[in-house]
Amino acid sequence: MPRLCIRPEERTLDVSAGQTIFEACWGAGVYIQSSCGGLGACNKCVVRILEGDAPLSALDRKHLSSAELAQGYRHSCALRLDRNTVVEIPQAARRYGERILTDGRAQSSLSGQALVRQYHCRLEPPSKDNGLGDFERLKRGLKSAGRGLQADLPTLQALPITLRSSGFEVTATCAGPDLLAVEAGDVCGTAYGMAFDIGTTTVVGYLVELSHGRTLAVASRPNSQAALGQDVITRAQYASKSESSRDELRSLIVQCLQAIALDCAAQAGVSLARCFDAVVSGNTIMLHLLLGVNPHPITVFPFAPAWTGARAFKAAELGLSFHPQARLYLLPCVAGYVGGDITAGLLATGLCEREELTLLVDVGTNGEVVLGNRDGWLACAAPAGPAFEGARISCGMMAMSGAIDRVTWSVGSADLEFHVLDNAAPRGVCGTGLIDCVAAFLETGMIDTSGRIVRSEEAQARLAGPLARRIQHDQHGGRVVLVEAARTHEGRKDLCLTQRDIRELQLAKGAVRAAVDMALLVRGVQPHEVRSVLIAGGFGSFIRPVSARTIGLFPEAFDMSRLEAVGNTAGLGARLCLSHLEARARAESWARRTAYVELSAQPNFMEVFADAMAFPEPK
């Protein structure tokens, strides 16, 4: 069995012969940058081999310079391990420290208590005049909370002993009518829950103390399923292969949730054995994968999921190691492409209770749109692709150190100005930087409204010198140089956006815009009637409204001052369900009442989509 040593941390793994470095590292929780998930398509998982065999792959030959090859750089997804190997994975090539949005502001008013509650009670001991069974004695001690109480086998087995050793003074922990645990003395306030937001790329978890609903810890990890498919569709395709592939995906995400829960528990200094409840939000396919249910029908017409309503299980049934009796709740979905994350968004924003017409847009690998108010709301989804998250973009990257996240140009300026996260040497462009870039290209005239990079001669004729010099054309097509090789982090080649990158963004923005336009059309309202635009998700929190408008992500008539980033509403909605039982009933009712619009079935959708692809005329 070959060993892999990872530097700089000098961590050594035993790996299976024939595994790629990429697989071995992801398997061990060392997440190498990638947007194709190790399929040899994204050209981002280059690492440096310090010791051991490093045969060249076709990918290496095609994408790396001879100097890079000589220094030991290789694509980690193409190098299979046969002997002991030492590899360097610089921090910058890892998916650590992403700018992950874990917060969200609750805009819906919820009161009431959590599903899991603790009751301290002093019971009358058995006597000649009180021969009640222990369980009935506890029920009586719990008063109204004891009505219809049910106990699982282990709880019942422990009951006689606990009651007698505690002198009949105990704390009962209940999930509705289910008795989860009985403990000696007063331990109220020590029941915890985990809320999870399973994103296709990133999973965030929150540890919540249940009696007050306080969040005590937050942790996130890349979704470790990404190694088997970067986006929902490739992952669903992998899952549809066999039961064992579904098992594999299920076990990856379960391990990921468990690891996040452990991170949180360590932060907060509590034991996961005291975690009695969990709530999970995520898109419909992520939830199918969590349950090991074949999501294939979602990927083909008519896109039917295996279920849409809320689902409840024991956490242990899914393989999570919390309290043995811990519960688990999955937020309800609306349709195959409007999932529990959006229902969580409805909860977090209170859209369904608002008077004013509100648009909620969640821009991730899919763009989901909900439009409405308390009188009714509709939802639709458009496959935006991963461009907004920096994937499928040649120099795209997550929003982390070294990412160009902001680009500015003022009319009359000679050149663009770049802002890099952490003021580091630039390594790539994240989603918001990408939108800023394209907005600036449009404003400067470096691209036209069809998205085409202007020809070099045209650029030299019409643009300021520094701008014109950024435009290059070769046999692969046009590109815009953002940063020259010498000034980049790796110093190896120019940081560019290619014509194809711009097309990717165009497709993504076109999809979201088309969904917004279709929602307005179906609802029969004009853009100016929308009073509030809420952008959910990490991306939405960082997008610059002016750039969003410049590229035409939203109709021009939208009042951009009403645009509001509402943060990670998927995580917030899950936390609300954890701390307020009432939130679940609300989510279930709202999900059921959502009018889902299947865009592909709308007769005029292709027309709307084609219009939405074009960029608006710059002002």
Next chain:
Amino acid sequence: MPRLCIRPEERTLDVSAGQTIFEACWGAGVYIQSSCGGLGACNKCVVRILEGDAPLSALDRKHLSSAELAQGYRHSCALRLDRNTVVEIPQAARRYGERILTDGRAQSSLSGQALVRQYHCRLEPPSKDNGLGDFERLKRGLKSAGRGLQADLPTLQALPITLRSSGFEVTATCAGPDLLAVEAGDVCGTAYGMAFDIGTTTVVGYLVELSHGRTLAVASRPNSQAALGQDVITRAQYASKSESSRDELRSLIVQCLQAIALDCAAQAGVSLARCFDAVVSGNTIMLHLLLGVNPHPITVFPFAPAWTGARAFKAAELGLSFHPQARLYLLPCVAGYVGGDITAGLLATGLCEREELTLLVDVGTNGEVVLGNRDGWLACAAPAGPAFEGARISCGMMAMSGAIDRVTWSVGSADLEFHVLDNAAPRGVCGTGLIDCVAAFLETGMIDTSGRIVRSEEAQARLAGPLARRIQHDQHGGRVVLVEAARTHEGRKDLCLTQRDIRELQLAKGAVRAAVDMALLVRGVQPHEVRSVLIAGGFGSFIRPVSARTIGLFPEAFDMSRLEAVGNTAGLGARLCLSHLEARARAESWARRTAYVELSAQPNFMEVFADAMAFPEPK
């Protein structure tokens, strides 16, 4: 590892060194006669060693003749296996072919359906206009039965595949709102359930087709826990030792239930994978042992059980291999000594709905009494001991081949007449035979009303010659010879009832009678007001009313023509709960409304008990 060969069937077992023959045989399902459960107290488990070491135990020396020892007879509970051994266990020394009561007549009117029901439905396939989730599609197809439907993980995982492979025509099997299975096509009428009556000595199981409530098969086995304690108290004491002793008892009874279910399934030609539900009745301690709950508090004042209400689990939680989603229901108990078997009896007899004042008596190792009618009823229990089942009686045995089961004497006859089951050579006396004997002894004057065997001279003076010759006295006390050695099955010694045997019966009948008297006293009614006397249990079906009256089991004022044997009401009640959901609600309500009278807490109980011990004057 020594090997044990059992003859005549030539079955060979590998046994652990140091195990007794008794333990090894019971462990392998070869049930040697015993009433102490291998504790060296009952002197009934004698077997014959044909090959191998056969060292003499103290028990052997004390109880066996030198001729018996020379022939290789040994107490199987005292002989530990160290080498390969061949043992002969004659059929007569086994607990096969007992006269077990499996039937009972339902006297309560129940209609309505089982918990588990099957629904055949043709679902609309997904389409552009119907994008429901599979689960929601099924819910809609089930109409009102789909309301609040919940699916377990495996059912949900299988759903997309089953719906599509069946062309969306399926049968759903539900337990209330829980979806247990979805199968292609129409398979209605193929859901089965098992009803169990766990007796301390014998376990009976019934396989029931759930849609019509028909019983398709019946099977019974000795309660295999008996090897670890013959009566409830010694078994409860064993269970209170440690968690592992509880586990041991639990696993014995679970294996026993599974074996009975397999017997039934084989008889009916159905697979246990189609068994979706199970109902269990039994006394409170048996139910505690089934769940692995420590019953110790039931055995000490104030006799508090761990629970009394009905309990529901998944059968798999208890380790039963039925359908993976099969349910299991435990009938509610009333108190530590009035268990689910009595609640089942209330269901089966409809006592709580009757107009006339009714007495239900269940005579087993405990004597339970319920007295009342639809206006109210009370229950109490008296520890009768196992005498009625032939245990602790020197020549006592189960009601099986070779047992004296009926004894008659008419005034003026010179001698007693004996009836032996199967007209075999007599081997012992079963419970009903014992009562007949004692009744005859009373009528002939061989014993007086205090239970004392008359002195020999007194017998010779007052009794007919054959009767007088039956009475013998030696240094151990008096005894009555029933059958001379030469005419017994083994031909080794006289079949006798000793003074101590008569005392055992007297204690047992005294306990039951005291419970009856106390019930009348607490209810404030006179014996003649009782309109109906129902005797439940195997014993009750075979008892001769005239003998019961002669020994004073019931008050003299009882109208013996109203005495009715109602059979195995514990099994019948369990079957009613299996086929009628309504029966469960009824059992729960009736159990709750039962006024339990703790006899030991009644100030005048000892007085009543002392009176109850005496035999009435013969007529």
